[in-house]
Structure formats: structure tokens, C-alpha cells
Amino acid sequence: MTYLDHAATTDVRPEVIAAMAATLGATGNASSLHAAGRQARKLVEVAREQVASALDCLPSEVVFTSGGTEADNLAVKGLYWSRHKADARRVRILASAVEHHAVLDPVQWLVDFEGASVEWLPVDELGVVDVAALQASVERDPDSVALITVMWANNEVGSVQPIEDVVAIAGAHNIPVHSDAVQVIGALPISFKQSGLDAMTISGHKLGGPMGVGALLLKREHKPVPVLHGGGQEREIRSGTLSTHLIVGFGLAVSLACAAQAAHAQHLRELRDELMETVKASVDGVHLRGAIDEADAVRRLPGNAHFTFDGCEGDALLMLLDAAGVQVSTGSACTAGIPQPSHVLLAMGVPVSDAVGALRFSLGRTSTSADIVALGAALPAAVERARRAGKALKSQN
Amino acid sequence: MRVLAALSGGVDSAVAAARVVAAGHEVTGVHLALSANPQSFRSGARGCCSLEDSRDARRAADVLGIPFYIWDMAEEFKAGVVDDFLAEYSEGRTPNPCLRCNEKIKFSALLDRALALGFDAVCTGHYALVSRDADGTMALRRAVDPQKDQSYVLGVLEQWQLDRAMFPVGDTTKPDIRLEAESMDLLVAKKPDSHDICFIPDGDTAGFLQSRLGEQPGQIVDAESGAVLGTHQGAHTFTIGQRRGLALGVPADDGAPRYVTGIDVKSRTVMVGPPRLLEVNCVRGVKPTWTQSPIAAGAKLGMQWRAHGTEVACTVTEVSEDSLTFVTDSFIKGVAPGQQAVFYDGDRVVGSVMIDSSSRI
Numbered sequence: 001m002t003y004l005d006h007a008a009t010t011d012v013r014p015e016v017i018a019a020m021a022a023t024l025g026a027t028g029n030a031s032s033l034h035a036a037g038r039q040a041r042k043l044v045e046v047a048r049e050q051v052a053s054a055l056d057c058l059p060s061e062v063v064f065t066s067g068g069t070e071a072d073n074l075a076v077k078g079l080y081w082s083r084h085k086a087d088a089r090r091v092r093i094l095a096s097a098v099e100h101h102a103v104l105d106p107v108q109w110l111v112d113f114e115g116a117s118v119e120w121l122p123v124d125e126l127g128v129v130d131v132a133a134l135q136a137s138v139e140r141d142p143d144s145v146a147l148i149t150v151m152w153a154n155n156e157v158g159s160v161q162p163i164e165d166v167v168a169i170a171g172a173h174n175i176p177v178h179s180d181a182v183q184v185i186g187a188l189p190i191s192f193k194q195s196g197l198d199a200m201t202i203s204g205h206k207l208g209g210p211m212g213v214g215a216l217l218l219k220r221e222h223k224p225v226p227v228l229h230g231g232g233q234e235r236e237i238r239s240g241t242l243s244t245h246l247i248v249g250f251g252l253a254v255s256l257a258c259a260a261q262a263a264h265a266q267h268l269r270e271l272r273d274e275l276m277e278t279v280k281a282s283v284d285g286v287h288l289r290g291a292i293d294e295a296d297a298v299r300r301l302p303g304n305a306h307f308t309f310d311g312c313e314g315d316a317l318l319m320l321l322d323a324a325g326v327q328v329s330t331g332s333a334c335t336a337g338i339p340q341p342s343h344v345l346l347a348m349g350v351p352v353s354d355a356v357g358a359l360r361f362s363l364g365r366t367s368t369s370a371d372i373v374a375l376g377a378a379l380p381a382a383v384e385r386a387r388r389a390g391k392a393l394k395s396q397n
Numbered sequence: 398m399r400v401l402a403a404l405s406g407g408v409d410s411a412v413a414a415a416r417v418v419a420a421g422h423e424v425t426g427v428h429l430a431l432s433a434n435p436q437s438f439r440s441g442a443r444g445c446c447s448l449e450d451s452r453d454a455r456r457a458a459d460v461l462g463i464p465f466y467i468w469d470m471a472e473e474f475k476a477g478v479v480d481d482f483l484a485e486y487s488e489g490r491t492p493n494p495c496l497r498c499n500e501k502i503k504f505s506a507l508l509d510r511a512l513a514l515g516f517d518a519v520c521t522g523h524y525a526l527v528s529r530d531a532d533g534t535m536a537l538r539r540a541v542d543p544q545k546d547q548s549y550v551l552g553v554l555e556q557w558q559l560d561r562a563m564f565p566v567g568d569t570t571k572p573d574i575r576l577e578a579e580s581m582d583l584l585v586a587k588k589p590d591s592h593d594i595c596f597i598p599d600g601d602t603a604g605f606l607q608s609r610l611g612e613q614p615g616q617i618v619d620a621e622s623g624a625v626l627g628t629h630q631g632a633h634t635f636t637i638g639q640r641r642g643l644a645l646g647v648p649a650d651d652g653a654p655r656y657v658t659g660i661d662v663k664s665r666t667v668m669v670g671p672p673r674l675l676e677v678n679c680v681r682g683v684k685p686t687w688t689q690s691p692i693a694a695g696a697k698l699g700m701q702w703r704a705h706g707t708e709v710a711c712t713v714t715e716v717s718e719d720s721l722t723f724v725t726d727s728f729i730k731g732v733a734p735g736q737q738a739v740f741y742d743g744d745r746v747v748g749s750v751m752i753d754s755s756s757r758i
Contacts, residue, residue: 316510316514319425386514388513389510
């Protein structure tokens with residue numbers, strides 16, 4: 001089996017599995033005051049320090065959550081509510097048009113139910129946020145902006161976003177900035193402190209940790225209104241019993257991923273370039289989507305390759321490759337598994353007819369050249385068949 | 398063979414797929430998403446467009462150990478089935494959307510895509526039989542279980558489709574299919590049957606038509622005297638042969654119940670009258686289809702014109718590429734334009750025609 005969907009989820013590191021297994025059997029609630037509770041608390045706090053140390057933030061800035069989606073919801077809704085409460089003029093949310101649904105949908109929910117208004121920031125044909133548009137939007141009425149949210153790198157086409165510019169524009173008006181960074185931890189060098197971000201979402205299972213755990217890194221001066229109310233375990237911002245074994249696994253995984261970042265990125269980049277060459281060499285009518293690295297700057301996630309295939313439907317290609325033992329993604333959002341043209345590609349100006357032919361290939365720690373060879377062997381027949389199927393459907397309609 | 402199993406999320410298609418797997422074929426499961434806005438849960442024994450159904454289909458595929466995908470055919474379904482349904486009713490005709498779905502979706506859009514993607518056949522949970530005759534052509538026949546027989550709604554299929562269709566449950570009764578599902582730990586074993594039109598989940602066809610086609614009030618008149626008996630909110634919500642829902646305050650002179658005997662969409666007039674006006678024996682249809690080869694005039698066949706209707710004897714009196722006329726041995730009631738007449742020779746489906754008009758001779 002060839003697994004080329006590491007952006008969806010990737011292998012859990014063996015050290016992480018061992019650490020979690022060693023913890024899972026231990027009784028103890030990190031909020032309890034007795035010895036067993038103290039032991040659990042110690043494990044949680046060690047993990048918090050691992051995350052803080054790896055991502056250059058304070059331990060108190062780490063708010064553990066159930067994963068990336070919860071962290072995104074907490075940042076977007078929580079900061080909107082707290083900022084709006086402090087000043088009722090703040091109703092605008094500026095968000096990139098290529099955000100993950102975990103950001104898109106909470107923003108849209110605030111618009112639909114809480115009286116917020118959103119401005120979807122346009123992106124260029126490479127999927128990179130238009131900084132000038134952001135600047136114009138902010139400066140039109142900075143006092144009415146509740147928050148800005150721009151992902152660090154796009155999960156579909158891999159384009160790295162100009163976070164530094166976004167933070168600079170927002171900083172001039174003291175507007176908080178959130179960034180969904182789940183795709184970049186372990187892939188790019190990340191310092192929360194140096195980024196200047198107010199809030200940053202990270203997730204365990206994208207970097208060799210377990211599913212069901214993540215964190216919102218949050219500057220101490222912010223107190224978003226909670227999404228989950230209860231015991232107030234995490235800074236009174238997030239409630240719910242802390243999952244000791246998940247947090248232990250998460251802390252270790254973040255620590256290992258960040259320590260290995262440079263070598264890991266190099267490994268991914270080499271394989272990715274090989275993959276891109278292989279795809280282009282094995283089929284015609286294929287277009288790379290998203291940004292490419294420049295001599296002096298990383299513009300794309302090292303493990304991401306994204307193409308549209310002329311005359312194909314991505315889900316037909318996915319099925320044919322799956323049958324040939326090669327597992328990839330269309331990269332687009334699904335409702336009950338129903339493929340839709342990607343909002344990211346549409347925002348980049350890709351026509352619907354091309355957008356339906358998208359496939360994302362994403363590499364990870366366990367990827368090897370053999371995976372690329374397997375893809376190269378399976379791809380031509382799959383593309384040829386998918387094109388025939390596409391034509392059959394067109395002629396019928 | 399490489400077989401694409403259409404999994405609705407119900408028990409029949411799950412067992413059908415299981416049987417094809419057991420026969421040693423390479424099977425891939427596909428659930429068709431037919432609604433652009435699927436509802437989350439099924440309500441009772443209604444149709445099959447819910448997220449719960451797609452989950453049930455997925456779980457059946459898991460149990461069978463076959464790959465599973467969802468194919469979005471909402472656009473094709475809307476154009477080929479829902480819009481057709483509305484257009485037919487707005488013309489005062491009575492369509493059968495399940496038959497249309499088999500003709501335009503399952504054995505057209507789905508089959509075309511399956512063949513193009515390298516599959517050899519499509520398998521569904523329909524209760525019907527396909528078998529190969531001595532000359533190599535495929536025959537479509539009634540299912541073993543007369544209660545469940547669905548050969549009628551497959552009656553529009555032609556040779557090229559039958560040649561690539563598999564109906565593995567047609568040789569078994571429904572109770573036995575449920576037992577078989579249970580023996581394989583398929584959780585859908587006890588799921589209720591779906592009966593109604595899947596895109597009208599609350600079963601209120603008149604309400605659905607009213608909401609889509611709007612209110613078009615008109616008169617209800619006596620078919621014989623022409624006297625105005627009442628009003629209605631839209632001729633399209635009536636079907637020929639319908640008795641209930643006329644809401645006529647005045648009883649007929651003889652006290653006998655009155656039925657819808659005719660619909661004139663242009664003048665928005667619904668004609669009602671005694672049941673003898675519904676009795677016809679000569680029916681003309683258009684767009685004949687043939688499972689094997691066309692039948693010549695003079696052929697004596699069985700004819701069924703409703704999904705769960707009885708079969709009557711008839712003689713084909715005229716047949717061309719575009720039309721066909723037949724005369725039934727006895728008078729029949731409740732024949733409406735838009736219905737499909739499906740012809741049988743014994744248990745074999747011969748072909749079909751869409752009813753256009755009927756009369757007494």
C-alpha cells in the first residue's frame with residue numbers, strides 16, 4: 001500500500017505510542033488534589049512545557065483542546081465574543097477565503113447567528129492572501145475589526161501565507177490575529193513568540209501524535225469567551241477533564257517533530273520534487289496548483305504536491321488509484337463523502353471544470369522513493385481511464 | 398468480473414452485494430447521493446436520501462470487506478427524475494419516478510460511469526431476475542417473491558443494460574433476504590422497507606407538487622353534464638382514477654362515488670364521473686422499449702401499468718418505432734397518461750410503452 005495522504009493524518013511515532021501506552025493505565029485526574037491527581041498533573045504539565053519549549057511560547061500560553069477544530073472554534077468564536085463584548089463596534093472578521101472548514105464554518109456561524117460580518121480576503125492565483133486587500137480592509141475602519149484569521153499554510157495547495165505581513169498590519173491597530181498552523185508544525189520552523197500572533201492552532205495527529213488532542217497557543221492577555229463551559233480546567237477558557245495519555249503523546253510528538261524539523265523538511269522536499277517530476281513526466285494535461293519555493297524563501301509546504309488533471313474527475317481518479325493501492329486525496333471538503341469543487345481552487349480563480357479534477361499528494365515521515373515509484377506506475381492508467389469516464393459523462397449530458 | 402454494487406443503505410442491496418462478493422467477483426460499493434440537501438435521518442419507512450442511509454451503506458461495505466465510495470448524482474437525479482416528475486404532473490400526467498430513476502440514473506448515468514471506469518456490471522438490490530437465453534441475449538423476468546417483484550420498474554431496460562445488470566436477490570423471498578442479512582451480521586437486516594418517493598420524505602405528494610408548481614385554481618366539472626361541481630387548487634395534484642380528496646359538497650344524483658376521469662391542464666379543469674367512465678380497453682402509448690427484440694402487431698401479452706398493479710391480458714394491434722396500441726381483453730380502470738405499460742410473456746418482461754391516451758372500443 002502506498003499512502004500519500006499524510007496531510008489528512010500521518011503515522012504516530014513509535015516513541016509516542018510507547019509513552020501513551022505507559023500512561024493510559026494510570027488512574028488519576030489532573031485536577032484531583034491527591035497523589036494520583038498530582039501524578040497526572042505532572043504528566044500534563046511536562047507535556048505543556050514540551051509544547052512551549054518546542055514552539056517558543058510560555059507554558060501558560062498552551063491551552064489543550066480536543067484537536068484543531070476545537071482550537072479554531074475557540075479562537076474564532078471566543079475572541080470574537082470577547083472583543084465584541086469589550087467594544088460593540090467590533091463586528092468585522094477578516095478571514096482568508098482559503099481557510100479550512102474548521103475556521104470557515106465558525107466564522108460563517110458568527111455571521112449567521114451573532115451579527116458578525118465577514119470579509120473573505122482574496123487570494124492570488126497561487127492561493128496566497130492578498131496583503132494589500134487586507135490592509136485596505138483594515139484601514140477602512142480599524143476600530144470595527146474584531147479579529148483577523150489567516151492560516152499559516154493552506155492544507156490543500158500547500159501555499160505558505162504571509163503571516164508576518166498580516167501581523168504587522170493588524171499590530172498597527174492592536175487587532176488580534178489567529179492562525180491555523182496545523183499543517184506547518186514540524187514542517188516549517190515556527191516560533192509563536194516571534195510570529196507575533198495572538199492565537200495559533202496546532203493539532204496532534206498531523207505531526208506524529210494521536211488524534212483527539214491539540215492546543216490553542218494563546219497570548220496571556222487574551223481571555224476568549226469559552227466555547228465549552230464547565231470545570232474551567234484550562235485557564236477558565238476551556239473545560240473538560242484533561243486527557244492525560246493524549247496530552248502526553250501530544251507533548252512528546254510536538255517536541256520530536258520540532259526537533260527534527262529541518263531534516264524532516266529536507267526529506268519531504270526531496271521526495272516532493274521527485275513526486276512532482278514523476279507526475280509531470282507520466283501524464284499530459286496536468287497542472288501544478290499552489291505556490292513554489294523561491295531561491296531565498298519557502299513558499300510551499302515541503303510535503304505537499306497538488307495537481308489538477310484535465311478532463312478528469314478527482315473522485316474517479318482517487319477511486320482508481322485506491323484500487324491500484326495508491327491512497328491520495330482530492331483535497332477538497334466533503335459533505336457525507338460527497339465531493340465538491342474545492343473552495344480553495346475556486347478562490348484561486350481555477351474554473352470549476354478544472355477544479356473537479358484535483359488531487360492532493362502529501363508526504364510524511366515514513367514516505368520513501370518507493371511510494372513515488374508506485375504512484376508513477378499507477379497514475380497513467382488511472383488518468384486515462386478517468387478521462388474516458390469524464391468524456392462518457394459529458395457526452396451523455 | 399469487476400462489479401459495481403449500488404448500495405442504498407437498505408437490506409436488499411447489501412445482501413445483493415454480499416452474494417456477488419461470495420460468487421468471487423471483485424466488488425466495489427457505491428452509494429448514490431441523490432439529494433443536494435440530504436436530511437440527517439430517515440423518518441420511518443421513507444425514501445433513501447439521508448446521511449443515515451449513506452452511513453448504513455458504508456457499514457454494509459465494511460462488513461463485506463469491499464471498498465466504498467459515494468457518487469454525487471444529485472444533478473442528474475434532479476434533471477432526470479425530479480424535474481421530469483414535476484413536468485409530467487404539470488402536464489396532467491402521472492409519472493413513476495422509480496422507473497425513471499432506473500432508466501436515467503441507475504442504468505444510465507451510473508452504469509455509463511461504471512463501464513467507463515472499467516467495471517463490467519452494476520449490481521442492485523432489485524427484486525427481479527436476469528438470465529441468459531440460448532441465443533445469448535439476456536431476459537428480464539419477474540422475481541420469485543410476487544410481493545416484492547420489481548420487474549415493472551425495470552421494464553424500461555433494454556438489452557445493453559440487462560447485459561450488464563445483476564439482480565442477485567430476485568430468486569429469494571424478502572423474509573429470507575432478511576435472515577441472510579442477519580446471518581452475515583449486517584445491521585440493516587431489520588431496517589424497514591422504503592415505500593414512498595425518496596425525494597418526498599414526508600409522503601405528501603400533493604403538498605410537494607403544490608409547493609413546486611404553485612396553486613393553479615380551477616374547476617371540477619361533471620364529465621357527462623359539464624356542470625361545475627366545485628373548485629380545486631391545481632389540476633396537477635390529481636390523478637386519473639383518484640376518488641379521495643375531491644371535496645365535492647354535493648353528492649352525485651345516484652349517490653355513487655365519483656372519480657377523476659379526465660384532466661385538462663390548459664383550462665385547469667378536472668373532470669369527474671362514475672366509475673364506468675374510467676373503463677377503457679384501447680390504449681395508445683409512445684416511445685416503446687424492448688428488452689430483446691420488438692414485438693409484432695397481433696402479439697398476445699400480459700400488461701401491467703402500475704408498480705403493484707395486476708397483470709391483464711391484451712393484444713398489440715399497432716406497433717411502430719415511436720408508438721404502440723394495444724387492446725385489453727377486458728375493461729380496465731385507472732389508466733392515466735404518463736404511466737408506463739410494461740408487457741409480459743409469462744414471467745418474462747417483453748418491453749414497455751409510455752401511455753399517452755386511452756379509449757373504449
